[in-house]
Amino acid sequence: MDHATLDKRIVFVGAGSMAEAILRGLIERRIADPDRIVAVNRQDEARLADLRDKYGIRTARMPEQRDRYIREADVVVLSMKPKDAPSGIADIRRLLRPDQLIVSVIAGLSIATIERLLGGPYPVVRTMPNTSSTIGLGATGISFSAAVSAGQRETGLALFRAIGEVCAVDEERLDIVTGVSGSGPAYIYYVMEAMIAAGVEGGLSEEEARQLTVQTVLGAAQMVKTTNESPKELRRKVTSPNGTTQAAIELMEANRVGEAVSRAVLRAAERAREMGAAMAEQSLSHGKQV
Numbered sequence: 001m002d003h004a005t006l007d008k009r010i011v012f013v014g015a016g017s018m019a020e021a022i023l024r025g026l027i028e029r030r031i032a033d034p035d036r037i038v039a040v041n042r043q044d045e046a047r048l049a050d051l052r053d054k055y056g057i058r059t060a061r062m063p064e065q066r067d068r069y070i071r072e073a074d075v076v077v078l079s080m081k082p083k084d085a086p087s088g089i090a091d092i093r094r095l096l097r098p099d100q101l102i103v104s105v106i107a108g109l110s111i112a113t114i115e116r117l118l119g120g121p122y123p124v125v126r127t128m129p130n131t132s133s134t135i136g137l138g139a140t141g142i143s144f145s146a147a148v149s150a151g152q153r154e155t156g157l158a159l160f161r162a163i164g165e166v167c168a169v170d171e172e173r174l175d176i177v178t179g180v181s182g183s184g185p186a187y188i189y190y191v192m193e194a195m196i197a198a199g200v201e202g203g204l205s206e207e208e209a210r211q212l213t214v215q216t217v218l219g220a221a222q223m224v225k226t227t228n229e230s231p232k233e234l235r236r237k238v239t240s241p242n243g244t245t246q247a248a249i250e251l252m253e254a255n256r257v258g259e260a261v262s263r264a265v266l267r268a269a270e271r272a273r274e275m276g277a278a279m280a281e282q283s284l285s286h287g288k289q290v
């Protein structure tokens with residue numbers, strides 16, 4: 001099923017950055033036909049028009065046309081922000097059937113909370129992708145509810161394998177996946193911003209600093225992947241005794257940069273748990289309303 005055209009009608013409920021990253025990856029890699037992809041948003045018609053123009057997908061603003069698209073979908077991707085998720089899911093509950101596959105990309109939102117909002121067991125694929133899915137280099141953690149059939153499991157895996165690498169984990173480990181790879185691209189961009197700024201401060205043009213930084217990050221990631229050596233060992237090879245790298249790393253160690261990065265990853269995971277608890281709490285009242 002990998003890298004073959006996925007013959008499914010897919011609706012994204014929430015047409016933001018993550019939905020765009022996934023649908024763009026699926027379309028540009030010819031995994032899914034744009035005609036069979038729908039993006040649904042609550043308000044922003046300009047955003048939907050932009051997605052239509054760029055990718056040729058179908059769109060619907062709530063509530064017009066939305067209901068029909070959701071009813072006809074094989075796969076419904078929940079891709080709204082956490083704060084909008086409990087009300088948004090409760091809102092579409094009456095449109096869903098247990099033979100449809102529900103895929104969530106929402107940080108912290110547990111399968112139990114989704115099922116509470118939907119009023120019972122559903123085939124739910126809970127994922128934590130990242131925005132590099134846009135270019136087929138995503139890293140996605142994935143787990144499955146008990147009601148997911150073998151075929152649906154394959155569909156869920158195929159969707160995300162088509163746009164990067166997939167790591168199946170127990171649901172409780174998806175929060176740490178969020179800390180490592182969901183938010184991860186932002187940490188690397190943060191370091192890149194600092195490297196480019198320092199390059200410019202040291203006399204490079206913005207363009208030169210950007211070119212050198214981008215190639216350095218790309219090369220470093222590719223080295224870890226292709227040589228199979230550990231980052232620690234590869235770092236040792238860059239670090240000549242008493243040379244420039246040693247001087248730089250000593251400054252980072254003195255500022256506890258490594259420790260700060262580790263703590264940041266764990267803090268992101270903790271934040272995912274906090275958001276999950278808040279959504280679970282909200283689901284209690286939404287569950288009653290539906």
Ligand SMILES: NC(=O)C1=CN([C@@H]2O[C@H](COP(=O)(O)OP(=O)(O)OC[C@H]3O[C@@H](n4cnc5c(N)ncnc54)[C@H](O)[C@@H]3O)[C@@H](O)[C@H]2O)C=CC1
Pocket residue numbers: 013014015016017018019040041042043044047062079080081082084085087088089091105106107128129130131182183
């Ligand atoms: N941006 C990222 O790198 C990643 C985001 N995620 C998750 O993806 C989800 C979306 O994040 P972003 O795309 O960054 O947010 P975003 O703010 O760019 O997009 C969310 C969209 O959902 C729409 N929306 C809100 N309520 C809705 C409803 N009831 N029905 C339909 N549409 C609704 C909003 O109008 C907005 O356009 C979040 O839950 C986040 O945790 C997961 C992995 C990575």
Ligand SMILES: O=C(O)[C@@H]1CCC=N1
Pocket residue numbers: 107178182183
């Ligand atoms: O910042 C966030 O909450 C989302 C989840 C992972 C990446 N972005």
